Amino acid sequence: MKTHKIAIMGFGTVGGGTYDILTENREYIRATRGLDIEVKTILDRSSAPLDARGIDKSVFCSDVDALAADSEISVVVETMGGVEPAKTFITKMLSSGKSVVTANKELLAKHWHELEPVAREHGAGLYFEASCVGGVPIIRAINESFQGDKVKSIYGIINGTTNYILSKMSAEGVGYAEALAAAQSLGYAEADPTSDVEGFDAAYKLSILASLAFHTCVPYGNIYREGITSVTASDIKHAKELGYAIKLLAIAKSGDDGVEARVHPCLVPIDHALSSVSGAFNAVYLNGDFVGDLMFYGAGAGAHPTGSAIVSDIVKALGGKHTYTDFQNTGKLSPDTKLIGDFTSGYYISLIVDDRPGVLSRISTMMGDLGISIKAATQGPDYEEKKGGANVVFLTHRAKEHAVMQAIEKIGTLAAVRKIESMIRVL
């Protein structure tokens, strides 16, 4: 049996997890897949992470050009993260005809259109199952299943950090700051959590998933994005009372009118399968015109789940039949694709108002006049900021985003309305 030699660039958590799988299950992969895979080279700035694992120094390399020149190596795993130097390194590998397996959603979302042509030109593969939803084979599914279906919608919980924070806020009634601190102490959130909590990470992934599913470029910069930092314990409590969980959803839809792509907190009905996806778990809920509803669920991150997806891509890359995107991968929204900004949604609106008769009915009337129909209105029980102040919560029926934003602006001008506390969309 031929031994396939590979390299890992960046030996942190995920690189280490990949190494674990390739070494611990090497015999198993030989026996079941007929492939013998050896990690010949680990590229990093220092050999410290190798030493920490007792890996022989002969495997260590710090010279990316030497790695690119090593003709024995056919597949290179990139688990460095970030844009540079990952982009430069990957480009070198692809240019030397090596297939690249990456977990780097940021790089891919930003520079896919530059990397793919290099791969094509040199007959190399570019694989990135691990970039979205950890060990869940969602990219394989989109690329290699339901080819007969037009994918109509994707609803994803695709960021583990925010899902952990929101789940903790819901389970324990704590506020955002406390839940974030807990996530940081457990290593689920980084010291600077911006990429996760502001929805950038989810937007990168949604850009990749939606582009593949809809066969058109959906650049991450065109995705409406709103993070979870302003979701309060009170919102979660109100939502729960109304029968909803609050989740950071990545939503993409495709229809006759165009494509819709957005990342924002969302009230999800508790009887919807996505509402019970808790903690660091992720899920993608997908609808195709013939296959109907499907859901893929699993660990969204972590050394071993992500490493599992990487190993799967290594096996695929070694198969040698590389495929590329079937659309014009330009990094810009395709000229023939219309992006829908004025989408339709339900809305949860929480207001602080004067606590006197008639206020709720005046607001309801104003919303009705603006064409927004109210599904439920409740008096929040727990707001006592000022004497005489009261918290009212509205749930609207589905309405156009722009109309609701205008209505909220008008409501804010009412004398009896002290503050617009929250506006969260409803699935």
Added chain:
Amino acid sequence: MKTHKIAIMGFGTVGGGTYDILTENREYIRATRGLDIEVKTILDRSSAPLDARGIDKSVFCSDVDALAADSEISVVVETMGGVEPAKTFITKMLSSGKSVVTANKELLAKHWHELEPVAREHGAGLYFEASCVGGVPIIRAINESFQGDKVKSIYGIINGTTNYILSKMSAEGVGYAEALAAAQSLGYAEADPTSDVEGFDAAYKLSILASLAFHTCVPYGNIYREGITSVTASDIKHAKELGYAIKLLAIAKSGDDGVEARVHPCLVPIDHALSSVSGAFNAVYLNGDFVGDLMFYGAGAGAHPTGSAIVSDIVKALGGKHTYTDFQNTGKLSPDTKLIGDFTSGYYISLIVDDRPGVLSRISTMMGDLGISIKAATQGPDYEEKKGGANVVFLTHRAKEHAVMQAIEKIGTLAAVRKIESMIRVL
């Protein structure tokens, strides 16, 4: 663009659904996959199903040998169901070098080891994504993802009929017979429901899934099988009070001690993702040693979801790189695989006993003496068969199957025990 000509054998529900997709989304498949697929021939006993859909008679064929001889056709879909004549017809197609795409789990479970060598010998592909869990790409996932993982367990709700019946019993409190009749009137259950309600269908599918996941033959005949016909409304009510839903589970595990494979009703904790898989939906919950827990969820049957899986297999078959099982596909349990009959489980035991002091404690003591530890014991509220009779329900901690069966037999001999009402395993 070359037009690929295919045939459909058996033009019932699923054959018709496949035809719908291939015709309605033909342009879409051309545009996104670069494949033009034409249904050249539909084989059936009569042309009536074609007439009903207004399909031109020129497509109709009733002569299987003429179809096998048609060198223009490279892929044949089998949606006839049942063992014969499907087996003979498929063998003819494979022998003439045509790849076959089938939804036929019974045929595959029983004769896979005979069909696969014919396919190999003639360089043809044998594809069967549609045989398990409708449109959910679970076979693709097992074959082409987490190749670096040893799959440790599969828990599946893989029969839509029984899941519909149990969901209805749970939602409406009705008995088995009434729920079955409803399923039959909706077309979810056949006039003779044996294959579904006795767990044969689930055992066929589990045999396929477990064999692929564990890379060894797990014949359906070696799978412990128990249907849902003796599950009562009372069991479902008790289970609900204890925090469980009752589901027909297909369970397969692989470990150092061997392989376990069984289909039976099971109490599933309501906080487990499988408990909320309702109605005709299906799900497979899988654990790999590195990827961790994954769940795949979707419509388990139906013309279009199943048709979607078939179209996906047609695309795969046209790709031409056929693969076959990586284990000795003999139809018999592999000699090096030990089948574990004495598995470990929790148990729900419902008894009718004399309604007098000390009975519950005597039974508990007897179970303790037999090494079975009780997790919960409750007095069922709704049993009045005889004056003085009472219904007691026990939940045990995990114990060995054989020990529990022996204990139940002994308990049955106690004078105070009138009847062993139910024994259902607990996840």
